[in-house]
């Protein structure tokens with residue numbers, strides 16, 4: 001039926017006494033169910049923006065300000081997961097599925113959140129993960145994070161591909177920090193990086209092994225397309241990105257590394273054994289998520305393991321690290337410390353990770369949200385918020401000391 005005739009017929013039908021008394025609205029089709037997103041959705045601020053670090057009530061207040069302030073490409077790089085971002089979501093959601101089993105009528109007047117690791121006591125088990133390129137988030141870059149880490153006496157790990165060298169960071173922090181090593185495909189580069197960290201006095205080196213390839217970061221790519229700025233000033237031309245860009249990173253200074261050498265798909269456990277022989281610093285392996293690899297780590301003499309999926313930026317298995325942690329802890333049987341990161345957003349998450357056997361619990365994006373939002377005070381506020389939440393959770397759950405937090409503190 002041609003369009004005009006159909007419209008005439010419908011008009012006649014609507015006016016017809018045959019339809020009088022019928023509720024036509026009830027005849028209309030119900031709205032279609034929402035279509036599940038097939039692509040990662042950019043996260044949006046859920047509350048009015050806070051205007052100072054002190055106003056932030058939780059780390060999500062910082063997240064909203066960070067998203068508001070950062071250019072799309074930088075926000076995209078910070079927030080991205082990989083593929084459909086199943087792992088990114090799982091990291092947070094898996095914590096939400098665990099519940100606390102508060103024990104009541106316990107004397108919780110005195111709360112002690114301190115932990116001791118490798119002979120050093122920290123006021124809380126919360127540490128700051130290595131996050132690359134912090135100049136993209138605030139002009140104070142890693143130094144802002146370091147000063148906050150100093151103010152709050154918090155363990156901080158410097159990334160190989162940060163905008164700050166290990167010596168400068170140690171100065172801002174007031175002492176050498178832990179150093180995160182990316183194994184490039186060049187052994188001479190590894191030797192030089194480890195020698196430099198050792199010279200600076202870094203007490204621990206964390207070798208990140210979960211990125212033998214670049215991963216598929218769609219959100220980063222999508223948001224970079226929305227960014228209309230000319231980025232060559234910082235990132236160089238596409239050709240320079242392949243050749244000189246990485247060599248300009250402070251830790252690669254003088255090493256002439258090119259982009260193709262930054263990832264190391266050929267690595268095996270022999271590399272970690274060689275690394276073990278190269279340094280007397282504590283050697284931790286970051287990025288393990290299985291009992292099999294935990295056994296290998298013990299076999300090569302690692303001093304610790306960081307259970308991590310790179311904050312959902314490596315593979316897209318859809319498994320949160322809090323669910324990977326138990327098999328690693330069971331394999332290790334207390335012989336070396338097991339740390340965990342990815343998806344930690346609340347003090348209660350810290351308690352859950354400790355209950356599953358973690359020695360310390362890392363945050364990546366949350367402190368960088370604070371940095372992007374308000375610089376050093378923002379990072380300090382994030383550390384304060386999480387510490388406060390941790391203390392409250394410990395008080396309310398009847399676990400006044402870290403050692404009171406065992407498997408019975410949570411359920412699922």
Ligand SMILES: Cc1cc2nc3c(=O)[nH]c(=O)nc-3n(C[C@H](O)[C@H](O)[C@H](O)COP(=O)(O)O)c2cc1C
Pocket residue numbers: 077078079091129130131132159160161162180208286308309310311312313341342343344362363364365366
């Ligand atoms: C923007 C960004 C950059 C990162 N850079 C590094 C890095 O250089 N080296 C590394 O080992 N991990 C890196 N990570 C992973 C973090 O160390 C950490 O495992 C992760 O952020 C923890 O998850 P969360 O962000 O959900 O807290 C990075 C993470 C983000 C978000």
